[in-house]
Amino acid sequence: MVLELDSKSPKGDIKDRWDNHRFDMKLVNPNNKRKFDVLVVGTGLAGAAAAASLAQLGYKVKAFTFHDSPRRAHSIAAQGGINAAKNYKNDGDSIYRLFYDTVKGGDFRARESNVYRLAQVSVNIIDQCVAQGVPFAREYGGLLDNRSFGGAQVSRTFYARGQTGQQLLIGAYHALMEQVSKGTVELYTKTELLDVVVKDGVCCGIVTRDLSTGEVRSFNGHAVLLCTGGYSNAFYLSTNAMNCNVTAAWRAHRKGAAFANPCYTQIHPTCIPASDEFQSKLTLMSESLRNDGRIWVPKGFDDNRPADQIPEGERDYYLERKYPAFGNLVPRDVASRNAKTVVDEGRGVGPLKNGVFLDFSDAINRLGEDVVKERYGNLFDMYERITGENPYKVPMRIYPATHYTMGGLWVDYNLMTTIPGLYALGEANFSDHGANRLGASALMQGLADGYFVAPYTIGDYLSKLLGQPPVPVTDPAFAEAEAGLRDEISMWMNVGGTKSVDHYHRELGKIVWDRIGMARDKNGLEKAIAEIPVLREEFRKNVRVLGTPEGINQSLEKVMRVDDFFELAELMARDALHREESCGGHFRVEHQDEEGEAQRDDENFSYVAAWEWKGRGVPQELNKEPLDFEYVHPAKRSYK
Amino acid sequence: MRVTLKIWRQAGPSAAGSFSTYSVDDVKDEMSFLEVLDVLNERLTEAGEEPVAFDSDCREGICGTCGLMINGQAHGPQRGTATCQLHMRTFKDGDEITVEPWKVASFPIMRDLIVNRAPLDAIVEAGGFISADTGGAPDANLIPIPKPVADAAMDAAACIGCGACVAACPNGAGQLFTSAKLAHLNLLPQGQAQRWDRTERMVETMELFFGSCTNHGECQEACPKEISIDFIALMNRDYVRSKVKNRKLIGQSFP
Numbered sequence A: 001m002v003l004e005l006d007s008k009s010p011k012g013d014i015k016d017r018w019d020n021h022r023f024d025m026k027l028v029n030p031n032n033k034r035k036f037d038v039l040v041v042g043t044g045l046a047g048a049a050a051a052a053s054l055a056q057l058g059y060k061v062k063a064f065t066f067h068d069s070p071r072r073a074h075s076i077a078a079q080g081g082i083n084a085a086k087n088y089k090n091d092g093d094s095i096y097r098l099f100y101d102t103v104k105g106g107d108f109r110a111r112e113s114n115v116y117r118l119a120q121v122s123v124n125i126i127d128q129c130v131a132q133g134v135p136f137a138r139e140y141g142g143l144l145d146n147r148s149f150g151g152a153q154v155s156r157t158f159y160a161r162g163q164t165g166q167q168l169l170i171g172a173y174h175a176l177m178e179q180v181s182k183g184t185v186e187l188y189t190k191t192e193l194l195d196v197v198v199k200d201g202v203c204c205g206i207v208t209r210d211l212s213t214g215e216v217r218s219f220n221g222h223a224v225l226l227c228t229g230g231y232s233n234a235f236y237l238s239t240n241a242m243n244c245n246v247t248a249a250w251r252a253h254r255k256g257a258a259f260a261n262p263c264y265t266q267i268h269p270t271c272i273p274a275s276d277e278f279q280s281k282l283t284l285m286s287e288s289l290r291n292d293g294r295i296w297v298p299k300g301f302d303d304n305r306p307a308d309q310i311p312e313g314e315r316d317y318y319l320e321r322k323y324p325a326f327g328n329l330v331p332r333d334v335a336s337r338n339a340k341t342v343v344d345e346g347r348g349v350g351p352l353k354n355g356v357f358l359d360f361s362d363a364i365n366r367l368g369e370d371v372v373k374e375r376y377g378n379l380f381d382m383y384e385r386i387t388g389e390n391p392y393k394v395p396m397r398i399y400p401a402t403h404y405t406m407g408g409l410w411v412d413y414n415l416m417t418t419i420p421g422l423y424a425l426g427e428a429n430f431s432d433h434g435a436n437r438l439g440a441s442a443l444m445q446g447l448a449d450g451y452f453v454a455p456y457t458i459g460d461y462l463s464k465l466l467g468q469p470p471v472p473v474t475d476p477a478f479a480e481a482e483a484g485l486r487d488e489i490s491m492w493m494n495v496g497g498t499k500s501v502d503h504y505h506r507e508l509g510k511i512v513w514d515r516i517g518m519a520r521d522k523n524g525l526e527k528a529i530a531e532i533p534v535l536r537e538e539f540r541k542n543v544r545v546l547g548t549p550e551g552i553n554q555s556l557e558k559v560m561r562v563d564d565f566f567e568l569a570e571l572m573a574r575d576a577l578h579r580e581e582s583c584g585g586h587f588r589v590e591h592q593d594e595e596g597e598a599q600r601d602d603e604n605f606s607y608v609a610a611w612e613w614k615g616r617g618v619p620q621e622l623n624k625e626p627l628d629f630e631y632v633h634p635a636k637r638s639y640k
Numbered sequence B: 001m002r003v004t005l006k007i008w009r010q011a012g013p014s015a016a017g018s019f020s021t022y023s024v025d026d027v028k029d030e031m032s033f034l035e036v037l038d039v040l041n042e043r044l045t046e047a048g049e050e051p052v053a054f055d056s057d058c059r060e061g062i063c064g065t066c067g068l069m070i071n072g073q074a075h076g077p078q079r080g081t082a083t084c085q086l087h088m089r090t091f092k093d094g095d096e097i098t099v100e101p102w103k104v105a106s107f108p109i110m111r112d113l114i115v116n117r118a119p120l121d122a123i124v125e126a127g128g129f130i131s132a133d134t135g136g137a138p139d140a141n142l143i144p145i146p147k148p149v150a151d152a153a154m155d156a157a158a159c160i161g162c163g164a165c166v167a168a169c170p171n172g173a174g175q176l177f178t179s180a181k182l183a184h185l186n187l188l189p190q191g192q193a194q195r196w197d198r199t200e201r202m203v204e205t206m207e208l209f210f211g212s213c214t215n216h217g218e219c220q221e222a223c224p225k226e227i228s229i230d231f232i233a234l235m236n237r238d239y240v241r242s243k244v245k246n247r248k249l250i251g252q253s254f255p
């Protein structure tokens, strides 16, 4: 069956679409709201915000996280900031400009209606967060401070030192815990979703495993929201937290939810280069550093002199040279690819020659060390702790690393997946960033989805279910899903192989990074499509999971996640192979101009690729949602 | 370098635990402490021995998931550093390193090095929030907040909820964590309406779970975010005042 991909995007003037849509949607009367059970899976920014807001409205909410507390979600690690079109700086920002920048930054591969709505509600997010007590940075006059970020020429980024994600998540976590204290949210920590239950084509619940006891259990609800984050860890090494995984989204995919644009992955330009083979993850240095740091490499090849002995004239500030208008603040994909180019040329720096310099000496001379410390102190400390080098004295070394995934579950304007009743919010969906996300826009999207979009759109769906009790957990649909999961668990416990799960995850990651990484070509992608299933076969025959399925068993948790990464990686390669163009984070070596800039093909690829599951071992089928640009006309993205 | 790890192993919440000793060679300066445990776990798995269970997630010192007693010190020897950020350049060849979970009654051991820190969430649930339902917020710049106030709130809000302060305290007290959570909200203008109620509830919930504070100051030493014990003084002051204020607020209807 070919899916019907109705975006449900409202018509009319873009400025009025969300307002009109909100008016057109059906409401649930306050007394009826408590008759609806909503399951929110994931309690990061998107999930905590949604669970709290839905409970405030009166729905009966159950919230799930595999973490031991909602406050640990990966959102906590976001450093740089959150965008909002407040125009507090009077520098010409507006909702329209944020919309424009986001569509352009996404390389014209996002849905205009969604992006406009995101820009609209961005202003409410900041108000909401301040009301909750998020301690954003302030100026001496007591008003909120802003900084600028890659891909924008205005200062619209709000921040809380280098810990913006932490503070926003704590705000949402507090709101969630208030509802927990009122009994309107039942919170299940250390509980991992391992299946989505669908009956008669409609989502009716989930099956989970309790990570402390191993208990397999079903939960039913009228609607299920997946707010389970992104899949960068398919690369093994990424800036994501160790436990981030694709399992929830992937298992929904296997139950019929289309997976959109899996090849749109973002490589972040400012991470600390890997130092050895035992490296378990990579550490991001916030992109905000590019505001005051200057990126350079030596002009000569194999220059082994320390940075301070390389005279000005022998340094190549390659971003400032090639992109005078944006300089060090070009978008992430552009900055990353240029770093790869200079390192591949043999001009890399550091012991493994796998980095470029990010130099603060000019900023320190201009602003003084105190100001630099005030802005970036904790990042500098973090850098020093990891590398043993003091960035106030010697330039940082940075290199790109996988950081964010624009692809995810396909959703319509209401954030509903192709399975009725199943929603996806935050990084788990594909919605607003097209082929490339601008800095400080993921936090914005997660909170927009959670606080301001889903609480409305879900009411419209639920209103039609009034009077219908949820499918009971005694229904055969649940029994079947539970039995499937128990079988899977016992299968993994009995493989009896010899190698650890991490071993295979690392091997998979190498293929993904080499072949589906920063630059892709037909040959490499075809190799990936051939290699991944072979490695997966070996993994399924030779992985070793010790212990028992009862109680804490971290190898068992990981083995199921890595198995899902294998299937996802193959789809990433297929998607990348079919998209014969370069756009945003997807750079096909075959499609570049004389200067090495990405070449889009709007005529043939201006669509969302939504892949439909066809069963184990059968390639997914491609469905296309065409993209129309009525407002921001596709043009070559130029940051020169 | 080569190090010897003496690690606490315990099969489950009610099982008896004991130390096992492992040696790991090829340890490099650049490796993080948890990466050494990763390497050990891969070797154990290959040798058919169950890997050591330990918690971590961000590995950047911000999520608060990790937390080990390393040679008897919460989060190990380096000041202002969470376990996941500790690197092996702090140790030297031949070192024997003792690795234990947080050992306090309020955090039961679940397995090996993993403990249950749910009481920290219970304290937040008791009142660690500013009630501001989604949608009704006024413009964010309506209330200017003096920078020093915002900065002080942020200093407190930097707490990562790791529980090292409790683990380091000879009494297993929860004062540093609770005071940091309270100070974040009590210092801000938005937090004033619920200040006294919040303080009373959170402090009393803390007392249900944790030991009492006798001013050892070990908590501040162990805290990876260097949260200051001055916040404890603020909490104590607010708690005393809350008793009076809350009674006044309800028209002294209490005996």
Ligand SMILES: Cc1cc2nc3c(=O)[nH]c(=O)nc-3n(C[C@H](O)[C@H](O)[C@H](O)COP(=O)(O)OP(=O)(O)OC[C@H]3O[C@@H](n4cnc5c(N)ncnc54)[C@H](O)[C@@H]3O)c2cc1C
Pocket: A041, A042, A043, A044, A045, A046, A047, A064, A065, A066, A067, A070, A073, A074, A075, A076, A077, A078, A079, A080, A081, A082, A083, A164, A165, A191, A192, A193, A194, A227, A228, A229, A230, A239, A240, A241, A244, A245, A247, A248, A284, A286, A403, A404, A425, A426, A427, A428, A439, A440, A441, A442, A443, A444, A446
């Ligand atoms: C180092 C770093 C820095 C960043 N900095 C910025 C920044 O400055 N600005 C910006 O805008 N963005 C930034 N980002 C991106 C941004 O942080 C994320 O995209 C965003 O926080 C994702 O939020 P989320 O709510 O969608 O998912 P997450 O925060 O990842 O939350 C996922 C939740 O789902 C739960 N979960 C997942 N799977 C399951 C399952 N199967 N069962 C049960 N629960 C499950 C988890 O427990 C967790 O609660 C950064 C990202 C990284 C890696």
Ligand code: SF4
Pocket: B158, B159, B160, B161, B162, B163, B164, B165, B166, B176, B177, B180, B219, B222, B223, B224, B225, B226, B227
């Ligand atoms: S106060 Fe410090 S030690 Fe205690 S929980 Fe917070 S961050 Fe951890």
Ligand code: FES
Pocket: B055, B056, B057, B058, B059, B060, B061, B062, B063, B064, B065, B066, B067, B082, B083, B084, B085, B160
């Ligand atoms: S793992 Fe997140 S603080 Fe250590």
